[in-house]
Amino acid sequence: MPGYATGRDLPGARAVDERDGDLDADVEFWGLLYLDPLLELRLLASESAAPAELAPGARPPGEDISAAALTLTSDARLRGLLEEAGTGDDFAAAVAAVLTAPDCRRFLRDPAAQDPAAVLARAFLAEAVRRRTGQEGPAPALDGTARDEAVVRITELLPGAAGPGTHRGPVTRKVKRTAGRLALGLASAQAVKRRSALTDAAHPAAGDVLLYLSRGAAIREAIAEAVRTAEPPVVLLAHSLGGIASLDLLVLRALPEVALLVTVGSQAPFLYELGALPSLEHGSPLPAHVPRWLNVYDRRDLLSYLGAGVFPGRVDDIAVDSRQPFPLSHSAYWSNPELYRVLAGELP
Known part of the structure; x- marks a missing residue:
């Protein structure tokens, strides 16, 4: 995994006060209650x-x-x-x-x-x-x-x-x-339930990424066609796999009508660190023609990654908090008012 040991794409641990710790415990407990x-x-x-x-x-x-x-x-x-x-x-x-x-x-x-x-x-x-x-x-x-x-x-x-x-x-x-x-008694049964839930949640995303890696050209072309039919300035707002495909398109092709890329819960930095991003070899910088990039993530979303450490000076990472455990945190962006406040301040 080229360079992945750096972990530059991972939302890192941060200092938390007692209230943050209580909130984390609450979110985790909700994860158990959902099961x-x-x-x-x-x-x-x-x-x-x-x-x-x-x-x-x-x-x-x-x-x-x-x-x-x-x-x-x-x-x-x-x-x-x-x-x-x-x-x-x-x-x-x-x-x-x-x-x-x-x-x-x-x-x-x-x-x-x-x-x-x-x-x-x-x-x-x-x-x-x-x-x-x-x-x-x-x-x-x-x-x-x-x-x-x-x-x-x-x-x-x-x-x-x-x-x-x-x-x-x-x-x-x-x-x-x-x-x-009761922790010891609960741990085994809940771990099995959590593993099943996490696997069920993650495998569609993983399958989509694998499909994209093998047949991504058609997906990129569909995005390019949507850009061509939109009135400039264009903002590409993409979630999860959509963020991977949108970034690939903008690396491979100069699209001056696109003024802003916004990825939400995206694995694009992770694939780059793995050397698996189709458009860009690991270690290569983003081309100059790639527009401004905002990368929205939730530290509770295990399928979201940071871009600023991977592409210094080219990506702005913006944190939001869904107050939901994974896997719900991966889709909770769209009901989170924080996301829309971010977009309202950034849209051209």
Whole structure:
């Protein structure tokens, strides 16, 4: 791998304060919840003591919160947040699925000390995401910030919330302690699930890249034709494999009508470091005719790479944060307002 030991294309580790560390833990925990939406409920239910017997005529614990959960979608503000988060169509079914699950019923037998509103909110949204990502078609663009805001709104609507300002992220101290004690038991099963999910997410992108490397000329020509029919100045905005093909085209052919290249979640710098970029041999600089290049990446997106260290002075790397774990982070750019703020400031 020519030069790849330098790792100049990898988003490097950076100094983080305690709040960043908490956010990373939250994002990772969401990754586990997307695979197993009932995980947090199960962990907390396992710590609960046996529920006390009910007095005659008393309502069972959790009945009020379950009833309120079934009316959540009547709240207009929550519906808007669910749409922004990309989970609006799946949320009602997700709520019903969680509430009828045996793990949830056990959790609701003694919910008093467990901040049940926030725990249920996370389970509902994780199940909605699981359903959305399991559908056929392109990977959905799901916004983590809107998801977090939806968690807060749900806790406001459900009885049993712990109070304002306590629901920023999913990992409560109690869950951290419980997860820590069960880490060895969870690690193997979750690692298998994560490996399967990561493989399922990565193999379409890998297959696309391999197809491009063997038959890339037709793809580049399609991009060139789109440039020819557009009114100058042209901006090439390309995601993932599209960034590879667009850069290759601009290296191989001078297109003065293209004023700006914007790659999003691209592997182009990685292929160059491997010596596998078709248009440019490793060690060769970008030709002078290549236009200004903005490279948008998310450090949580394992399929995004940096360009500034690979092509000094020719690439501006711009970080955004989807608040989503991989693989959702690879498609979350398009629902992230940060990306559009970047574009608004850069488009000619």
